[in-house]
Amino acid sequence: MLIIKNATVVNFSPPEVHRGWDLVIDNGMIAAAGPGASEGLKADEVWDLNGDIVHPGLVCSHNHFYSGLSRGILADINPSPDFISILKNLWWRLDRAIDKDILKSSALICSLDAIRNGTTAVIDHHSSPSFIEGSLSVMKQSFEQTGLRGMSCYETSDRNGMSEMEAGVAENVRMAHEIDKEKEAGKWSGLYEAHIGGHAPFTIPESGMKMLKDAIDATGRGIHIHVAEDKYDAAHSHHHYDEDLLVRMDRHGLLNSKSLIAHGLYLSEKERNILDERNSFLVVNFRSNMNNNVGAQQHLGGIKNAALGTDGIGSDMWEEFKFAYFKHKDTGGPLWPGDFLNFLHNGNTLLERNFDSRFGRIEKGFKADLVVSDYRNPTPLKGENIAGHMAFGQSAGSVRSVVIDGKVVMKDRKFPFDEKEIYAEARENAARLWENMNKLDDSK
Ligand SMILES: [Zn+2]
Numbered sequence: 001m002l003i004i005k006n007a008t009v010v011n012f013s014p015p016e017v018h019r020g021w022d023l024v025i026d027n028g029m030i031a032a033a034g035p036g037a038s039e040g041l042k043a044d045e046v047w048d049l050n051g052d053i054v055h056p057g058l059v060c061s062h063n064h065f066y067s068g069l070s071r072g073i074l075a076d077i078n079p080s081p082d083f084i085s086i087l088k089n090l091w092w093r094l095d096r097a098i099d100k101d102i103l104k105s106s107a108l109i110c111s112l113d114a115i116r117n118g119t120t121a122v123i124d125h126h127s128s129p130s131f132i133e134g135s136l137s138v139m140k141q142s143f144e145q146t147g148l149r150g151m152s153c154y155e156t157s158d159r160n161g162m163s164e165m166e167a168g169v170a171e172n173v174r175m176a177h178e179i180d181k182e183k184e185a186g187k188w189s190g191l192y193e194a195h196i197g198g199h200a201p202f203t204i205p206e207s208g209m210k211m212l213k214d215a216i217d218a219t220g221r222g223i224h225i226h227v228a229e230d231k232y233d234a235a236h237s238h239h240h241y242d243e244d245l246l247v248r249m250d251r252h253g254l255l256n257s258k259s260l261i262a263h264g265l266y267l268s269e270k271e272r273n274i275l276d277e278r279n280s281f282l283v284v285n286f287r288s289n290m291n292n293n294v295g296a297q298q299h300l301g302g303i304k305n306a307a308l309g310t311d312g313i314g315s316d317m318w319e320e321f322k323f324a325y326f327k328h329k330d331t332g333g334p335l336w337p338g339d340f341l342n343f344l345h346n347g348n349t350l351l352e353r354n355f356d357s358r359f360g361r362i363e364k365g366f367k368a369d370l371v372v373s374d375y376r377n378p379t380p381l382k383g384e385n386i387a388g389h390m391a392f393g394q395s396a397g398s399v400r401s402v403v404i405d406g407k408v409v410m411k412d413r414k415f416p417f418d419e420k421e422i423y424a425e426a427r428e429n430a431a432r433l434w435e436n437m438n439k440l441d442d443s444k
Helices: 065-070 083-097 100-116 136-145 162-184 206-219 233-239 243-252 271-278 286-292 317-330 335-357 381-394 420-439
Strands: 002-012 017-025 028-036 043-049 053-056 058-063 119-124 150-152 192-194 197-200 223-227 260-263 281-284 304-307 372-374 399-404 406-410
Touching: 002 335, 017 381, 043 150, 043 406, 053 192, 058 260, 058 281, 058 304, 058 317, 058 335, 065 083, 065 100, 065 420, 083 420, 100 119, 100 136, 100 399, 100 406, 119 206, 119 335, 119 399, 136 150, 136 192, 150 223, 150 335, 162 197, 162 206, 197 206, 223 243, 233 243, 281 335, 286 317, 304 317, 317 381, 335 381, 406 420
Parallel strands: 002 043, 002 053, 058 119, 119 150, 150 192, 197 223, 223 260, 260 281, 281 304
Antiparallel strands: 002 017, 017 028, 053 372, 372 399, 399 406
């Protein structure tokens, strides 16, 4: 049991601030929260926060831990005038250059990065065509080793041939069944769950869509896929299938309340209606869209379920929240910081749909995924202006300690293990990854 005394509790949705609360954390859950909630109780560990803030952990709803070693990349990359060139020259070479050791390093440093930024759950989307079978086990181990909550899936694609597409679907099914077996045996960590992954409709032929539907039916999991990240995806669908992207996916029965659609910049009104009717999620990634010059999401306000992701640009959701809001404003958008705080909070709904628990509030009965922050508000902090503090001041620099599933995974900015060796190994593996990329045939 962990007791946190004298905390200023900040909940994001509905937004509220409570001063002088105690929290009791037991068995992975918030067992009690409120003034005097810890009275008479004895705990293994007691923190007196002296008024410092506790808020729910942040959720990154779309990420790529396989790209973690691309930061500062020094490899021969041809000029890439459009989105498809960026994929071919950079990301589809990088993912083919990944082996087991490189992936392990990449996933570990991404997990640590998430925790350090107060992100307690990450929904990942994975690709490593030279190391498919077993790749999701490496992801799972990294989450469990660091104590991070999250999900991953293998991004099924025919871009390197049909046998690879089949292997991708098989890896998704294998991992979902592995988790099911752990659950049946009472050995599941509770930290890691599975999606069924697809790269994007333009690299998934009809046979692949059918295989994904079969995998969803066999596992009870939802699809996680890029859709309409660039105009090309929408145009490809119109050219080859004479259908809008989500009309095509819906024809294959791929959309339901567990579906996660990443980007969706070029969805028609009809497609947005389908998305809402199926109660599926749209996850937007403003920084990544800016980086790839693919445009900015223009329909966020009208979407029923929307959340924020980084698409591989780290797991600092404070930064992503700010970029998303400011880019929206920069393009003349009507929404306010409070709307974007709701999108950020909605990542918890994604977790609830996949983990069968309650997430995203400091309240009795919710999972104990939380952050202790030393943010010093120079102006009054109230429920009504939490989002304003986040957009114009508070940052990941205020994150002091992180608890996930009731376990302390970072305390006073220190991990419960020496992380220096993990980073040293990552630097070696990054150099090897970049060399591997230079050796790859560019014609693919
Ligand atoms: Zn992505």
